[in-house]
Each structure stands twice: as C-alpha cells, then as structure tokens.
Amino acid sequence: MSGAHDNGNPPRKRKLIEVALPLEAISKASKADKDRKVGTIKNIHKWFAPMPAPAWRALLFAATIDDPGDAARRAELLDIIEGLVPDKGTAPSEEALKRARAALAEQGSELPTVLDPFCGGGSTLVEAQRLSFPTVASDLNPVPALVTRVETHLVPSVLGKPAVTGSGDGFEGIADDPMAGFLADVEHYARLVEQQVREQVGHLYEPVEGGEVVAWLWARTVPCANPACGIPLPLYSSPWLSKQKGREAWLRPVPTGRAIRFEIGEGAALTVPNATKKDGRGGKFTCPACGTDVDEKYIRKSGLEARMGLQMLAIAIDDGTVGRRFVSDSSDSLGAGVDVPVDAPDLEFPAQALGFRIQAYGLKSHQDLYTPRQLHTLGAFADAVAKVPSWVQRDGGDEVQANAISSVLAICVSKMAQANSSQTRWRLDSRNGSAKAEPGFGRQAIPMLWDFAEVNPFGESVGSWYAQVTTVSAGLKALPRIPRSGVVRQMDARKAGSLVPDGSALVATDPPYFAQIPYADLSDYFYVWLRRAASGIHPDLFGTMATPKTDELIANPYRQGGPEKARQYFIDGFVDVFSSLKTASRSDLPMVVIYAHRQEENKDGEMSSSAWDALLEAMIRAGIGVVGTWPIHATNSTRQRGQASNALASYIVMICRPRDAAAVSVDRRGFISALRQELPGALKELQQSSIPAVDLAQAAIGPGMAVFSRYAKVTEPDGSVMRVREALACINDELARVLSEQEGDFDADTRWCVRWFEQYQWEQGSFGEAELLANALNTSLHALEDAGVVKARAGKTAMLRPEELPSSYDPVLNHRTSVWEVAVHLSRVLEGKGAGSGVDAAGVLLARARPRIEDDSIKELAYLLYNICERKGWSDSARRFNNLVSSWPDLQTAARAAERQGAVPTQDSLAFDATAEGDEEDLLF
Template identity: 40%
Template sequence: MTSPGNRRKLIEVSIPLEEINAESAREKSIRHGHPSTLHLWWARRPLAAARAVLFAQLVDDPSSDPDLSEDEVKVERERLHDIIRRLVKWENISDERLYAEARAEIMRSTGGNPPAILDPFAGGGTIPLEAQRLGLEAHASDLNPVAVLINKALIEIPPKFAGRPPVFPGAADTKMGDWPRATGLAEDVRRYGAWMRDRAQERIGHLYPQADVPVLGKDREPTGKTEKATVIAWIWARTVTCPNPACGIQMPLVRSWWLGKKKGKEAYVVPTVVDDATVASGRRVAFSIGHDPKRAPTKDDDGTMSGQRGGHCLACETFISAAVAHRQTDVPNEDKPDSALVAVVAEGKRRRIYLEPTAEHLEAARSARLAGLAIRADDTALAPGARGTFGGNAQGRRWGFFAFSDYFTDRQLTALTTFSDLVAEAREQVLKDAHDAGQPEGIRLADGGTEAEAYADAVATYLSQAVSRLSSTNSLLCRWNSAPSKESVSDTFARQALPMVWDYAEGNAFCKGPCDLGWSAGWVAKAIDALPSERVGSAHQADASTRDYTNVIVSTDPPYYDNIGYSDLSDFFYVWLRRSLRPVHPALFSTMLVPKAEELVANSYRHGGKSAAEKFFETGFAHVFGRARQAASADYPITVFYAFKQAELEKEGVVSTGWSTFLEGMIREGWTITATWPVRSERGGRMISVGTNALASSIVLSLRPRPADAPPSSRRAFLAALQQELPAALVDVRQGGVAPVDLAQAAIGPGMAIYSRHSAVLEPDGSRMPVKTALALINQVLDEVQSEAEGELDSDSRFALAWFSQYGWATAAYGEAVVLARAMNTSVEGLAEGGILRSVAGKVNLVRPSDLPGLWDPTADVRISVWEATCHLARILSDEHGGLDAAAPVFAAASTRVDPEAVQALAYRLYTLADSKGSPEARVFNALGGSWAELTSLAREAAPAPGQGAFDFNGDEDN
C-alpha cells in the first residue's frame, strides 16, 4: 500500500454537513447510554460531529486519485458521504459492521497505519472517545483533574476490564453467556451503587421522613384518612427582615409560587400573613396549597422577587432592593436568616402531591444541623480572589457564599458526605468480592494494574462520579421546575455558571429520581454499558502549552476566551471527588482545588483586567499551536473546533475580532487553514444573522503545517487566486449538501487556504494584509462568484433574479418590468405564461413559492425555467403535506428539463438575497439547498416514467 503522502483529505474538500448538524442537534435529546450521563461537563461537542470530523480527517478525498475522472470523483465522494451519514446516526452507535466499514476506509487511506489521535484539551472526552470508537489509538490530556478523570472513565478504564463478569455476589448468574465490552463492570457499578444507597439509608434515613397524604375515595374526594407517602422534595425560600421598621416580618424571597402547571392538576403556594406571638414581629407568613386555576398566581402577583430588580414585602408591600436583601444574607452561615419551608412534594400515583409545611418536616431539617455544622467546620473558606468567582458568575460573589459548604443545606452536606465516605467502604467490599471470585491481588489502578486491587479502584472511580454528579441536584441552587412535563428538582448547572436562586428545592436523597444515589449510579452504569472497549486509550493530566506533540495527530476543542470558567466550575465536583478518590488517584487529586494559574481561560479577576486576560489567552493559545506545529505531520491535517462568543457574533458577524484574531494566531504559528465547517448543535433555536451571513455556534477548522519556505504574495495575486479557485471549491462544498445559511462560513476555508499558504499577503504599500481584510475579500469574491453564475441561467430566470434583487416579492410598475424583460431577451407576457410572474392592472410582481399552484407536471410544462423549478421544489419541501418524499419525484421529473446544478446554485443565491431582505422565504430556500444530497438520492429512486402525469404538491397524484 502507498503511504498517505500529502493527499487532500475529505475534511478539506467536502463533508455532508447538513446531516452532521442535524444529528448533532438531535443528540441533545438523547440520554440513555450517552456518555454525557457519566458526569457533567460543560459545552461538550456532539459525538456525531466528532466522529464525522475524525473520519473525514483521515480518509482521502477522491480528488486525490489522479486515475479518477471528474464524474467518478463525485460518485466516490458521495459513497464516502453516505458512510458519514450512517456513522452520525445515534441508532448506529453500536453497529459493528458499519464501524468495520469505516475502519477499512481509514486503513485504506492511511496505508494500513493510522496515526494516533490526541486531544490536548480533552474536557468531556468526546473526541478521544470517538477516536477510540473508530479503532484509533486515542490520547487525552487536560490540565483539569475532573476532565482527566472523565476521560479515564471513558477511554482508559473500560477496555482494561472488558469481557469480565461482575463480582457482586450472584450478579454474574443473572444472564446467560458472555459479558461483552465493559458490561460486567457496569453491572458492578449498578449493584454497589445500590449497596451504598442502602447503607446510607440505614445511617441517615431518619433525616428524610415520609409525608401524611390524604386518602381519596372513588369520587376523588378526601375520605378524612391519611396514608404515608415518600417525599420527593422540600421547597424552601430564603428570607430577610422587612426593612420597614413598623413591619419587621421575615419576608420570603420567592421567584414564583407555582408548583405544578399540568392542566387539571394545577398547584401553587398560597402565602398568608398570620399573627404569631412567638416571633419578634408578632406576625409571620404561613403557606398553604391552592389548586383552583382561577385563583392561581398571575404575571403581576407571582412571587416576591424579580431577578436583580428587587421585590416586596407580603405584609406591608414595602419595596426591598436586591442590594438590601444582599446585605442581610451576605453573612457567615450561622448568622444568615433561616429559610422558610413553603411546600412539601410527595409521591402520588402518577402525579405529584403538594402539601403545606408541617412541624415534623421542619424538625427533620433542623436535626441535620449538628452534622452539618461539623462538616462546615472542616470546610476551607474560598480564597478572597476566588470568592464567588467560584462558578464564574457575578452573583456568586454575593449572598453569603464564603465557603464551599455554603452551597448546600445541612441535610445535603450530611448526605453527600455520607455517600462520599461510603465509596471507600464499597471499594473494600469490591476487593473482597473480587478475591472471592478468584481474582489475584495485583497492583493498584494508578500503577497500571488490571487485577483485584485495580478492579476495586475502577468501581470506586465510577461510584465516586455517581456521588459527584449527584451533588449537582443536591445543592441549594436547585429550583423546583413547575413545567407540566417536569415537576422535579432542576440541576444546579442549568447553564454554565452557578446562578443565585431565591427559592430552592431540596430533593430526597432516597427517592428514586435525580437526587438518589442508586438512580445516579444507574445512569453511570448505562453510560459504561455503551462504551467501546476494544483498545485501551490513555488520559493524563498535562498542560497543553508544555506537553509533547510528536507522533500524534491533533483533533481538539479548546477553550475560547472566557466563555466558560472550567476550573472554577469544576471545583464544585472536585471537592467531592477528592474526598473519595484521593487514595485511588493520588497524583490526580494532590491539590486542594483544581489548578487555575495555568488554565488557558481569559479570566479577568485572575489576570488583572479584561485586556490582560485576553492577552494571556491569545499568547497561550498561540504557544500551544506553535508547539503542535513543531511536531506536525505533513501527511494529515489537524482539526480544531472553534466556539464563537455569541455577543461577538451578534455585533460583528463573520469578521468578528475574536475569529480573525484566532485565525491570525494560527497562521502566524505556521499553519495553513484548509477548510472551515460551521457546526450547529442547537435544536430549533434562533439563527444569528448578520447581513447575509447566518452564523453557527462553532466552526471546525482543518489546518496543515505551512512549509517554512512559503513565499509571500500580493493583494492582486490573492484576489486573482480567489477568483480562479473559489468557484470550483464551492461546487465541492455544495456537493456535501451544505445549507445556504452556512455557505459563507464554509467558503472561508478555501479562501483562507489561499491566503494562509503564503508567508504573507502584502498590500500595495508593502504592509501585511490582516486576516480581517482577507475575510472581507473572500466574502466579496463569494458574492461575485454567485452573481456570475446568473449569466448561465435561462432568460426567464435571469429576469426573475434581477427583479427579486430590486423588488423582492413586492409589486412595481409594468413599464419597469417591460424594460428589464427586453434587456433579458424575454417578455412580461411570456413570464406570466411561465407561471413565475403576475401582471394585473399595470402592476407586476413575482409569484411567491407559497402562492404557486399545487399541481405541476415539469414534463408537460411548455415554458419551464430554473426559477420556476426552484420555487416549486422549495414550496413542496416546506408544505405540511410535502417534504422530501413528495419533492423527490417532482425533482426527478424537473431534472429532465432543467439543469439540477443550476437549481441548486439558484437556491443558494435566493437564500442570500432573501435573507438580506429579511424575507421569510430565506428559510425555504435554505431548506432546499441543505437537503440537496438527500433529495437527489431519493429522486434517483423515484424517477417517474415519461408521461407519468402531473404531480400534486399537496400529496395527491393525478393519474
């Protein structure tokens, strides 16, 4: 077999981007067996995107084969695209035949010797995991020990214990046959997690009393009797003293009174001010439960606090600002006002039961106080510089978070500490059971062991992660989610920060659900069940700026400026992991908190201001990729995921300062940018549009090392090369079905490839052309290329395009249309006969796609145009009775009359023009361009016989 040489890879030419993006977005809703359920990490890249990028990074583009004709290249490229389309589907995640097919392609393109893959910013482990799934040697490193532990759990531990049965007594006998992959290990995590839960309930179960709920009769009315029910959660509200001296009541700070919004089962808290001689003010707020929708809270009276705007006292309506509330709560824990219990949520039959607070439940929470105080006494106060920046959120600087323990109630601290300490006990039990199962002692996991000691360490590692992930649903930053489909405790990290909440939900640690250890261990086990385990990967703690890059190919998702404060956020988990895993992974948990000084994040508080922080990030980033450039292989590109800052996108668009600075840094360090692919991973969200450019949340870059002797170029030569090379590159880009909305960003790749292959592009005055100028020129030439394609259209289509550019769908004078029609060698009457223009009472307008007739037979149309075919196809795809299946036979028929590539090119052009005008039709033209690959594939299968008849766009075919 020949060596890979310098052949272009698929990632550098064309990928089926639309399918990759669709599956990446869909992945957000997948939970069972997804590795993200192993442990939380922020801003994970979708598995589908990483898998596709890695495959395309190593597999040759067919254009690299000189023996293939142009048509053969297209056919072969489409075959490779089809492999990617199947690879990215979640349903195929365990399809070994498909992976064997993908691995064979990789072996063919790499001369039977694929390179090792390294992600030096491994984070949540997506890229190393997908490299391993593709049969590649996977290496992961990160400065953050929580990230390293996650990567060990994904790629390093499962293969070491693959194929082994569980050691928990009796577990191995529960199934016939082998235990493939690491399913035996997963079963032990599940079993010992339940064992830990049972031991914990024996010790602290008294802190979680059941509730007395009314028994209902057959008529659903209360019978006067009660029965015991498991509590799901206790809902609390922080309180402050009313600043009105004449009042002085302890006022609850509540965002919303709603408990459940399911229709017919509405529930909400009803606060009432009552007299109470036992309190200093003589009055207090009592809480009951309401169910009458007519008396439910409205937008005007729901809650007492509204964000940072402040709130009001229920007793005297005195306004209280957030600043005043803060002054009362920003005190050490023992001096804070007590929180008020506002509701108890119990488990009913297929519903939640909401109850008013009782003395029993208040006393249960207070009984945890002594244990909580003991734990708090051992807690280390947050350092002054880190106070509240813990979590990277401004509100974290306030509200009395002096120590880590301040993020938890006494009962939560007691439970999480009990669970953490039980990890060591569980490890000893695993070790005993492994010995009983016949495993020899061996050495520890951290020393490379694979026998009993190492196996006990492995199970303990996953059990500790189950406890750690549980801390995210057992903090006093968890809200009660009243949405009809939820009615449950929300996660601390609803976003990538630690946001302040007024009212919070304290979940029951022994009720099956998001706050329960057995439940958490079950999710961890499901993730292990699905992990590949054929090849052992490696995960190490290392600084990306100092580590070695020899004999590896980089694919990575680095941090971006201050988008996410990883080290600050991960301290939340690190303290729990360290408590239980320091003996298991001593080197990884040697520090009190996560290392921060060397972290490549632009934190202003750490570097003395925003400007200094950004300089630190840019310098460090350049240094990382400078080191990687020194050891880079000329045979393969590296790939880098670039995450946009959303505020920057909205302000500056595709030539944003951060983006151009990023590209400048890469080019300066000796890299040539060969491709840019916009990746979307959001479902149905708003697309940020700036002019004609709609921007994705991140971009995948393909880069190759630039030769040290690369010559400079001039502005004139750069523009000439763009005009010469960009048209062919755009054809290749569109072949993958890149949606028109993404074309401007995808075109940056081939444009920057021209710019960055030179040591510099010089302006006429001899100065170096900056990247920002190059990006503007690429956009300019892209528009020129698309405009030039108009000259190859038929006369009717050229008229319609010119008219649309000026008037859109609006009406204009008949005389204007006559002048333009003559210039385009057509006539207004002919255009009306062709069905694309309406002429009435001296006014003319183009027919919108939605206004076209539902019945159209392209084979019988006496005056068909590319414009007409494009608009008809766009209409079918967007129609509720249409879609791809309806459009395919029409497209097949139309392709016998008009050039399909002209239809595709026009769809892209119309998207750009419609988007610039703010026309809603931009969406339908984008859908047409983005579904091109699938549409053409279906059309080949549905090609109608000659004279088949008309096609009904509403789904009925007229025979």
C-alpha cells in the same frame, strides 16, 4: 474537499479526509447523537459543548486512511465510513468496525497514537480506541482528565475480570459482556455506599404520607420593601407545579400574619393566581400581602446584606400513579436543627467570572449553592465512596479493580451534585408529561435562580443516588470493549507534545472556545466533590484546592486584565500549543482541529470573530496552514433557538498541515487573485453539502485561509504584513461577490425579486421604481403579478410574504415558473402547520417543480437570500431561508419518495383543457 492545494511542491500522498467525506451520513449520526439522552458516554459525566462521537469516529478513520486516487475504491472507503456512523447515533456494528480495522491494517503502516491535549468528555479518545488506535490524552482541568481516565484507562484495565463480589453472570442480561463483572461490582458497592449514607443522614429526609417524595420545591425570599409589611417575600417565577393534563396543580399564596403560606390549587379550569414575579425578564416581584413591588437592585442589596432566605413552596410526591401529586408543608425543614456542616466546601467564587452572576446576590462560595441537608448528604456520599477502595481490597479485589470501581462511584457523587443544588429547576414539560427536576448546567453558566427543586437523594427519580448509578452505568456500556488502556495526564496543553515521541501522533482535538465557556470556574462545582471522594486514588489530579486557572487557555478578560490582553494571552498560548503538536505529529498525517464559534458583525458592519482570528493567527505563527475544511452539522439551531442566539448549526473541521518551508510571499493583489480563482469552486462544494446558510460564511474561512496560510506572508500596499483579521475580511468580501454572481444564473423574474427583496424585503415600494427595474431585467410587473409573487396596488408594489401565497400552488399547472416562486412556496410549506405542510409535503412540491426548475438553483437562491438578510439584520427572514437550506437533504429524500409514489405526472398528463385550467385555484398538490 475545500482548500486542498499543492503549491507547486512534489505531490504527497493525501489522506481520504483531504479528498472526500460522506458528510450527510456523518451529520445525520451527529445530530442523532446530540439528541440521545441515554446509552451514550455523555451519561458518564457532564462536560461542556462536547463534540459528537460519530463525527470523531469518521474523522479519525479518514485522517489515517490513504485516498486511493481511484473512484471505485474511494466509494468503498466512504461506504466503510457510513457503516461507522449509524443514522440513529448509536455505536457501529462489530461488522462495520471489522471492515474499518481491516482497511487500516491493509495500509501496512503502524497505527499512530491519537493525541488530544484538550480531552474534555473523552469522545475523541473513546472513538480512537473503538477503532483500535493507541491513545494519549491530557487536560489542564482535573475533571475531564478523570472522566477520560475512567473511560480510556481504568475501564479497559478491568475488562474480562470476574466480579469481586461474584461472577457477574446474568447481570442485566449481559453475562457474555467482558464488562459484566465490573458493572456488577459498581452496582454492589453503590448499594453499600447508599446504605452507609442512609444510616448517617437518612433522618434529615422525613417521609411524607401518601407516597415517595420526588422533590421539595423552594423559593428564595427577601423582606418586603414596605416597612409596614416586612414579610419574607417568596421569589418564584411561576405558580404552576404541573401542567400535565388531568394533573394540573398550582400555588395559591395566602398571607397569614407575618408570613405567606401556600395552598395547592388543582384543575386547569380554575383561575390561576399570578406568580410573585411580575414580568418575564429581570427580577421584579410583587408582595402578595401588600402589593409592594421589589426590583432586582433591592434583591441584590438584600442578598449582600445577608437578608435572603428560603421558604418551601410545596412537596412533589410520587403516589405510584402516572404523574405527580403536590402537598403544602407549613414546617421549615431548614429551621429544624439542620446546620451547615463544618466540612462543607468553602471554595469561594471568583469576584468576576464569565457566566457567573450569583456573587451580586450575596452567594460568595460553593456551599451557598446548596441547602444544609444537601451539603450533609453530598459530603456523606463522597466520604463513603472514599472508603470503597479499602472495601474492594478487603473483599479480594486487586488495586486496579478498587481504583476503577471507586472512580466511577466518585463520578456518580459529582453527577449527583448537578441535580442536588439550588441550580436545579422544576420543569413542567418533561417527555412523559410529568413535571420533574432538571439538573443544572442547561447552559454553560451558573445563573441566579429564584426558585429550585431539592430532590430526594434516596428515591429513584432525577438526582437520586440510584439514578446516578443507573445513568453512569448506561454510559459505561457505550464504551468499546478494547482491553488496551490509554494514557491520561493532567497537563498544560503547551507541553502535551512531550507525551509522545516526536513525529508519532495523529493530533485530533476540539480546543476551548476562546471566551465563550469558563471551563475551570464552572468545573469547580464538580471538583470540590470529586476531590473529596477520589483524591486518595488520584493524587496527581486532586492535589490543589481548586481546578488550575492561571494557565487555562481561554481569553478571560477578568483574569488577564481586559479583552485585548486576554486575546493576546490566548494567541501566545496556542502558538506554544500548536508548535508542540507540530513536533508530535506524524509527518504523513494531517492535524484535525474542530472549531465552532461563528463570526459576529462588528460596529463598522464588518464580519469578524476574535475567536477565529485568534486561533488562526496562532496556527499561522506556529507554522501551520489550513489545507481544507469540512462542515459537520450536529445541531439545528434555527428552529429551537433562532437567529438571536448566534449559535452555530455546524462544527467546522479544519484539516491542517505544517506550512511548506519553501512557501513564497505574495502581495494583497496576488492573494485576492488566488481567492477569486479558488473560492467559487470551494463554495459550490460547501453548498452542495447543504451546509446551513447561517454557517456558510464560517465554513468559507477554511478554503479562504487555505489560500492565505500557504504563503510565507501576504504584504499590504504599504509594505506591512497582512493580519489574519484583514485576511478574513477579504474572504468575506469574496464570499459576498461569489453569491451575488450566482444571481446571474437565475431567470429574469427571480433576479427582479432578489433585487426588490434586497431593497424592501416584504415592505412596499413605489410602482414606478418596480416597473423600471422590471424593464431593465427584461420582465414585467404584470408577469410577476400573474406568477403570484407580487402585488401592485394604488401606486405601490410589494412582494408577497410566504404565508400570503396561495396554498393551491402547483408548479406543474403553473404556466410561468420561476426559481423565486418555487423557493418561497417551499418555505411556506416547510414552515406551515397542519395538513399539506412539513417536509413530506414540501418534498412533493419539489418533485413537481423539477421538470422546470433545477434543485441547485433553489438552494443557491436560499443561500443568497440568507446572506442578504444577515447583512440587513432581518432575523425572521434569515431564519426562514436558513431553515430551507438546512432541510435540503430531507427535502430531496422526500422528493425522491414522491417521485417513486407517482406524485410527479408524466408529460402526457401535463396537457389539460381550459376547464381544468380554470379550476386551478382548487387544485392541491
């Protein structure tokens, strides 16, 4: 554990979370949970940036259980945690849960109430209930408050009850499940809702000959900028409708009179016309009739002048075979008497908001996101669900059942909106090869989409009522079967401590991420439909026309009058939050706070983060100190999104306790001295956990702030108090110093390579400079060339890029092996494609290098090289070395497997004759 310290105070009993965690197991389960598409509580409703459930399960147990101080017993407790986090991200077995509950019971003290004032998607509370903790949750936003109320209060309240409409026996093979009756009721009343809605709006969805309609594909239009043409110009990004092998289909625009109609082309071998979109970025389109270009400025002006329309591109049909078939349609369903309903949601978008750009195109209110018939349909579903409580009670169900069933169906309506608006994309690369609709909110924003898919609400594909009920039911099945109901309130987090008696709670929360996600503005998208469907049974949640925004704790510069005022608002708000939570927290328990926002380089080249600065400053002002941190790797951003995304690959778990009332002050020199004493060991622990290199600086904040926050104050030479931002700068400086000092542990060849790489990366430098550096480090250019990592020609010297290295490299047969050499070859194999590449092949190479090179030295070199690359702005190389670190646990597993399979030779076999040595180029490891 990084950062734990007693500061000379009487020892207190530490919790396991302050000493040890099985990070690799937790991270593996968290990654798997992130990747799972079905059978998880994420299926219940969309929320933004949720914390993986397995991580919470492990953290809550470890934050409550005492560290035994005995290595053997500690190993048993860590084994219990590993049982709680199956590597496929699924729920733990009942046996694993019994072991965990028994260990908590053996401790003797009553389980604390888990309190989360930012409940979000509910994973904290769901996993707390799974471990039998009582729970209390709150959120200012009614959308997550309802979702968490369903998960932790309403569903537990109906467990074991027979179905209102029958026993529920045999329901999907789970007759013995205490949730079976409830799930049977959900399915039953969902059918009644669909039946009523179909009678009301089914005529708006005319059947198409040849199969069931999956989606109608639309494009927005603007008048052509050429006055002599003036046709409605369809704005679409790609001509492709399907790239499924054997089912290829694409659009062929055909100018006809004063319009463009579309024919469907088929087959991969034919020449496919370009889309009207002219390039990969921005909004520049070409008229297929006259060739005139229109740019985004013109499109925005057309939208603001109400000259933007819609045109159908094609209809996707499921004809009962594998794949999709497409037909063109010359009729205009929107012009066939379908008007916007009078009761459509007229909630306006904010004039400016984080993540919103649609206002600039004339889309001013929520109803502008939908086609007229989508508005009719969603309204009809919401109104039908609002009647469900009376239906349930008419059929003999009690009020609890009525509220639970109708709340789940209201969530289904809200989820239905996610795939029934102009935010729904047509995706060509689905898992089974068939093109399909992709619901909105692929990222935390409402962007402007030129073309979109309008799904069939009465079908069985993405976005249909059937699909929502099916996926939400699957999410409900992932909930624990604990009949104890939790408490959920819609409340400002500043007051959440009042929900529990003072000194009774285990505080565990994942607070909002500063200015990264506009939670309230985004969730109005769901709120308008939830309010229409569920305000009758949840008047405490839906008493306002929109989600509360004035007290939302994010740094929104549009709402708070600029970036600096927004930052100060965030700090002041969280001082109140942490002060309240400190009062609520049980004195023997730490607070567990998750944060996942990385530092950025400012204009002066220093690493800083307004998000981290603000959150930590609020903690310290509230009298709370960080006593340690853990990195949980829940995603691997390096392969998917790259360095340019600035995405964290890890969540940083901060373990916090109230700062000692007797804390002393120290000057800047004393603070840096303490950092230098404690940070190297903490960083070594972080590196041994294989935290991705991209996150090392972020994770180092934990042990660094543990030092800073233990003092009452740190004074600068001029007598002023050191601010958090300056403390973070000191921590970053010490991180760079520690990483540089690790260079001294490397062999001479590696030290030369590091120095040269830092100066030139893969570019050429002068031979004379290279020779001088080699002499100074007690090596030679000839030796480096002989090792195969450097090329020196015509007075110039350059490092060989990993892809330039020979594929025949084998460290066993290499008479001169350096850490650099093994590291770059590992990167080459790991990043490569085809035979002899990938994790397994890299594991063989690592196993064969082990007799000469220590694993830790390779990993330390990768951390150092990443740090250099990030400082220099070398994103491609930074990604490469970060990937090497991130893959380290898998590489070690592969290396152990290779050793068991005999891939590493014995000492006797290392002797080879001159003939074999001469054939070295042909040897493959």
